[in-house]
Amino acid sequence: MARFFKYKTPEALSEDARNRGLEIRIQNDFEPLTRPVQVGNRIVGNRLAIQPMEGCDGDLDGRAGPLTLRRYQRFGSGGAKLIWVEACAVVPEGRANPRQLMISPAHVESLRAILDTIRQAHREAFGRDDDLLVGLQLTHSGRYSYKKPILAQHHPLLDARTYLDKATGRLVRPSDPLISDEELDRLQLHYTTAALLAYRIGFDFVDLKQCHGYLLNELLGARGRPGKYGGTFFNRTRFIRDVVMRIRREKPDALIATRLNLSDGLPYRHGGPDDQGIPEDYQSPYLCAWGVDESNPLKMDFDEPLELIAQLRELGVGLVNVTLGNPYANPHWGRPFEFPPTDGYESPEHPLEGVARHLVAAATVQRAFPDLALVGTGYSWLQEFAFHVGAAQVAAGDVTFMGYGRGALAQPDFAARILAGKPLERKRICRTFSYCTGLMRSKNNQYGQFPSGCPPFDKEVYGPIWDQAEFNPDRNRRTERPATVAAP
Numbered sequence: 158m159a160r161f162f163k164y165k166t167p168e169a170l171s172e173d174a175r176n177r178g179l180e181i182r183i184q185n186d187f188e189p190l191t192r193p194v195q196v197g198n199r200i201v202g203n204r205l206a207i208q209p210m211e212g213c214d215g216d217l218d219g220r221a222g223p224l225t226l227r228r229y230q231r232f233g234s235g236g237a238k239l240i241w242v243e244a245c246a247v248v249p250e251g252r253a254n255p256r257q258l259m260i261s262p263a264h265v266e267s268l269r270a271i272l273d274t275i276r277q278a279h280r281e282a283f284g285r286d287d288d289l290l291v292g293l294q295l296t297h298s299g300r301y302s303y304k305k306p307i308l309a310q311h312h313p314l315l316d317a318r319t320y321l322d323k324a325t326g327r328l329v330r331p332s333d334p335l336i337s338d339e340e341l342d343r344l345q346l347h348y349t350t351a352a353l354l355a356y357r358i359g360f361d362f363v364d365l366k367q368c369h370g371y372l373l374n375e376l377l378g379a380r381g382r383p384g385k386y387g388g389t390f391f392n393r394t395r396f397i398r399d400v401v402m403r404i405r406r407e408k409p410d411a412l413i414a415t416r417l418n419l420s421d422g423l424p425y426r427h428g429g430p431d432d433q434g435i436p437e438d439y440q441s442p443y444l445c446a447w448g449v450d451e452s453n454p455l456k457m458d459f460d461e462p463l464e465l466i467a468q469l470r471e472l473g474v475g476l477v478n479v480t481l482g483n484p485y486a487n488p489h490w491g492r493p494f495e496f497p498p499t500d501g502y503e504s505p506e507h508p509l510e511g512v513a514r515h516l517v518a519a520a521t522v523q524r525a526f527p528d529l530a531l532v533g534t535g536y537s538w539l540q541e542f543a544f545h546v547g548a549a550q551v552a553a554g555d556v557t558f559m560g561y562g563r564g565a566l567a568q569p570d571f572a573a574r575i576l577a578g579k580p581l582e583r584k585r586i587c588r589t590f591s592y593c594t595g596l597m598r599s600k601n602n603q604y605g606q607f608p609s610g611c612p613p614f615d616k617e618v619y620g621p622i623w624d625q626a627e628f629n630p631d632r633n634r635r636t637e638r639p640a641t642v643a644a645p
C-alpha cells in the first residue's frame with residue numbers, strides 16, 4: 158500500500174536519499190539517543206522528545222478531559238525524557254478549536270492534572286522523574302482562531318482562504334482590521350501571566366509558540382504591517398523579545414523555550430496531476446512570510462531566523478524547537494506524509510525531500526549555536542528508521558533532541574523500546590496516513606470538534622471516533638486509502 162516508503166533497511170533509505178541528491182545519514186547504534194544532556198540547570202535523561210501534539214479533547218471550557226489525561230499517561234510512561242505539552246491558548250479568542258486547552262487561574266487544576274499524570278506515569282515506569290523535562294506550549298491561533306480570525310497582517314494568498322464568517326462564506330478583505338498595536342501590548346501581559354502561572358503549576362519550561370502560521374509566527378513575517386510590530390526585523394520581533402524580557406524580569410531563572418518556524422514557505426493548493434499540490438502564484442518581492450527568499454519564497458532563507466535565535470539566546474531562551482511551514486497552507490512541509498488528510502492535496506514531492514528540509518533546518522541552527530539545546534522535527538515519515546536518522550544526527554552534533562510527533566501517537570512507548578535496544582513494534586509504527594490530522598479537521602459532532610489520536614494503532618479508542626468523523630475517507634473518498642491499515 159505504501160507509495161513512497163518502500164525501504165527494507167535503513168541503508169536502502171539512505172541510498173535512495175543520496176540518489177535524490179539529499180543527505181540523510183543513518184547509524185545503527187542508538188547509543189547517542191541515550192546520552193543525558195544539560196538543559197538550563199537540569200540534566201535531561203535522554204535525547205528523545207515528544208513533540209507538542211494537540212489532542213482536541215479538552216472540554217468546551219479548555220480543561221483537560223479523560224482522553225487528554227490518557228494521552229499524557231501514555232506519553233509519561235513512554236520513556237522520552239523531554240515531553241512538550243501541546244498548544245494551550247493564553248486567551249479564549251485565540252483558541253484554534255472549541256476543545257483546545259487553555260491557561261488561566263481557572264485552568265490550574267486541569268494543567269496540574271496533566272503534569273501530575275505525566276510525572277507519576279514516568280516514575281511508575283522508570284523509578285525516577287528528576288531527569289524528565291516537561292514544558293507547556295503557549296499559543297494564540299491568530300488567523301486560525303476558530304471564533305474569528307485575528308490577523309497580524311493582510312496576506313496576499315492566505316486572506317483569500319480565510320473566512321471572516323464561515324456561516325455566510327465571507328472571506329477576509331483588505332479593509333478588515335488587523336489586531337491593533339494596543340491589543341498586542343495587552344497580549345504581551347497575557348503571555349507573561351500565563352508563563353508565570355505555568356511555572357507555578359510546576360512546568361519546567363514554557364514555549365512561546367512562533368510557528369505553523371499562528372499569531373506570533375505571522376507577526377514575524379509581517380513586513381507590510383504598519384506600526385511598531387510590523388515592517389522592520391526589529392519591529393516584527395519586538396513582541397517575542399518583550400515577552401521574554403518580561404518573563405525573565407519576573408523569574409530570572411526560568412527556562413524559556415520557543416517552537417520556531419525556520420521558514421514558512423509558500424502556500425500550495427490542489428490542482429497538480431493526480432491532485433498533487435502546486436505552489437500558489439505569488440508576486441515578487443514576497444513580503445509576507447518568515448525565513449524565505451523574498452524573490453522566491455520556495456527557497457528558505459535562514460538569515461533572520463538565525464539572527465532572532467541569537468537575540469533570544471542573549472535574552473535567556475535556553476531551548477529551541479525548530480519546525481517549518483503551515484499545516485493549513487503547505488502541509489507537506491511540516492508533516493511529510495504518505496497519504497494526505499482527506500481534505501488535503503497529494504504530496505507534490507517525495508516525502509524524503511520534506512524530511513531532509515527539516516534535517517537541514519535543524520542542523521543549520523545547531524551548527525550556528527552548538528551549545529543551544531535544540532529539538533529537531535519531522536521524523537515520523539521515516540517509520541522504523543526514524544531512530545537510525547535521529548541517532549546519526551545527535552552523534553554528528555546536528556541536533557540535541559530528536560522530536561517525535563505523529564509516531565508517538567501510534568506508539569507512545571517508542572522511547573522505552575529504543576532505549577532497551579528493541580526495535581519498534583512493527584504493528585504500531587506510524588505510516589503517516591494522516592488519520593490524526595483528519596480527526597483534527599473533523600468538526601461534525603456536538604462539540605464542534607473531534608478528538609485527535611491514532612485510529613489505526615490505538616484502535617479501541619480512536620477507531621469508533623474515526624467511524625463518526627467527517628473526513629473519514631469512507632464517507633468522503635478522494636484518494637485510494639486503506640480504511641484500516643495493516644503493517645506491511
Ligand SMILES: Cc1cc2nc3c(=O)[nH]c(=O)nc-3n(C[C@H](O)[C@H](O)[C@H](O)COP(=O)(O)O)c2cc1C
Pocket residue numbers: 208209210211212243244294366368369416480491492493534535536537538560561562563564593594597609610
Ligand atoms: C494531530 C496533530 C497535532 C499537532 N499539534 C501540535 C501542537 O499542539 N503544537 C505544535 O507546535 N505542533 C503540533 N503538531 C505538529 C507536530 O508537533 C509535528 O511538528 C509534526 O507532526 C511533524 O513531526 P512528525 O513527523 O514527527 O509527526 C501537531 C501535529 C499533529 C499531526
